[in-house]
Amino acid sequence: MLVYPPEGHDTDSKRIFVLGSAKSFCLINDSNIRLEGNGNFCKLIQLKLGENKIKINIDGNSLTRTIYAFPNPNKNPSPIAYARPYQAFSKGIKLDNILQSILISNKDIAIPLNSLPDYTLEKINAYNYRLNLSIVEQDLDWIHYSDLNPEIKIEKISDTVFDIRFQKPVSKYKILFNNHVFKISFTFKVKPFLICIDPGHGGSQFGAISPKGIFEKDLNLSLAIKLAAELNHQGVKTILTRNHDMEKSLSERVKISKKNNCNLFISLHHNALPDGRDPNKESGFSCHYFHEHSFELAKFISLKLKAASLQHFAGIYKQNLHVLRENPDTPSVLIELGYLIHPLESDLLCKKSFQTKTARILAKALLEFHRSQNFQ
Ligand SMILES: [Zn+2]
Numbered sequence: 001m002l003v004y005p006p007e008g009h010d011t012d013s014k015r016i017f018v019l020g021s022a023k024s025f026c027l028i029n030d031s032n033i034r035l036e037g038n039g040n041f042c043k044l045i046q047l048k049l050g051e052n053k054i055k056i057n058i059d060g061n062s063l064t065r066t067i068y069a070f071p072n073p074n075k076n077p078s079p080i081a082y083a084r085p086y087q088a089f090s091k092g093i094k095l096d097n098i099l100q101s102i103l104i105s106n107k108d109i110a111i112p113l114n115s116l117p118d119y120t121l122e123k124i125n126a127y128n129y130r131l132n133l134s135i136v137e138q139d140l141d142w143i144h145y146s147d148l149n150p151e152i153k154i155e156k157i158s159d160t161v162f163d164i165r166f167q168k169p170v171s172k173y174k175i176l177f178n179n180h181v182f183k184i185s186f187t188f189k190v191k192p193f194l195i196c197i198d199p200g201h202g203g204s205q206f207g208a209i210s211p212k213g214i215f216e217k218d219l220n221l222s223l224a225i226k227l228a229a230e231l232n233h234q235g236v237k238t239i240l241t242r243n244h245d246m247e248k249s250l251s252e253r254v255k256i257s258k259k260n261n262c263n264l265f266i267s268l269h270h271n272a273l274p275d276g277r278d279p280n281k282e283s284g285f286s287c288h289y290f291h292e293h294s295f296e297l298a299k300f301i302s303l304k305l306k307a308a309s310l311q312h313f314a315g316i317y318k319q320n321l322h323v324l325r326e327n328p329d330t331p332s333v334l335i336e337l338g339y340l341i342h343p344l345e346s347d348l349l350c351k352k353s354f355q356t357k358t359a360r361i362l363a364k365a366l367l368e369f370h371r372s373q374n375f376q
Helices: 216-233 250-261 292-307 343-351 350-373
Strands: 002-004 016-020 026-028 040-046 048-059 061-069 098-104 108-112 120-125 128-132 138-144 152-156 163-166 170-178 179-190 196-199 238-241 262-273 286-288 313-318 332-339
Touching: 016 048, 016 061, 098 152, 098 343, 108 152, 120 170, 128 292, 138 152, 152 238, 152 313, 163 292, 196 250, 216 238, 216 262, 238 343, 262 292, 262 350, 292 313, 292 350, 332 343
Parallel strands: 098 138, 196 238, 196 262, 262 332, 286 313
Antiparallel strands: 002 016, 016 040, 026 048, 048 061, 098 108, 108 179, 120 128, 128 163, 152 163, 170 179, 286 332
16 A cells, blocks of 8 residues: 555655555556565655656556645744753753754754853855864764755864855854854855856967867857857856957956856866877766865766766866866866867867757756755
């Protein structure tokens, strides 16, 4: 039998579990589900925005469940259980702070303590803060997240120093110490969606060159224009760091992204190799990032390009590149779409049809990434 979810269920969650039991088998969306010894099963299913049809077959009886998934901007984080600070209620005795637990919702971090600690909260960038609690004694036995897909994550640096990482950029925070709870509440930036597209090189900086003499700067620009058109067609605003063949410094490119408060930054390049390497042997696209919060975007784009199987996938790399490093408040990636100096790959890269397909994939990846970040 099927216990959950009910037909026509709607949710603001990204996934849902299908719960029930079977005598001999259960298929969900045609794949076999593991039954426990007692015949019970519980399977988590990822949801996409809007209507989701789940096909279920239990012991030969087919049924479907239609689930509607939607984002809910007014969703409050689930209430979290507050642990009491250690001995906090032994009246009349002055007690030291002992760090025992940290409770994290999608808006705040709560730490039960006896008194306001001598803390520091340092902004590393809009996606990363560092909290130093300066508490001597610690006995941290649990970090509790109130959400399955937390937007705030904590990483322990030392016993009392923690990195706080956010999925969205933080605009401000508030600290309260109330009822023996030290609480930091964060407010996130809500920006109109704008993507900065950066066609690499330009002017006297040709970049790489193909065996037929085509310059990288021209390919970067034509792909950037196609990508912008594709995004605009989907209703997304874009800004290009250059829209014709001109010289532009790396710092000017970053300045354009920052000044316009862009949500995402993508730099487009075509690769070459230094002397001593064999261009016959290296091909494919690669994706580069610098700040940790850009890794997800790099991964997302790489998976989409990889799935299209137009080319070999050469990997995701953390690279200390100016346009990535100097743009810490915006998820930023640099894509090398392939090796312009590779004898075969260069012909593919220069094809209009390849550029059109690639622009479409990139536009889709950027859009889906943005939605995945804003869908809770
Ligand atoms: Zn380049």
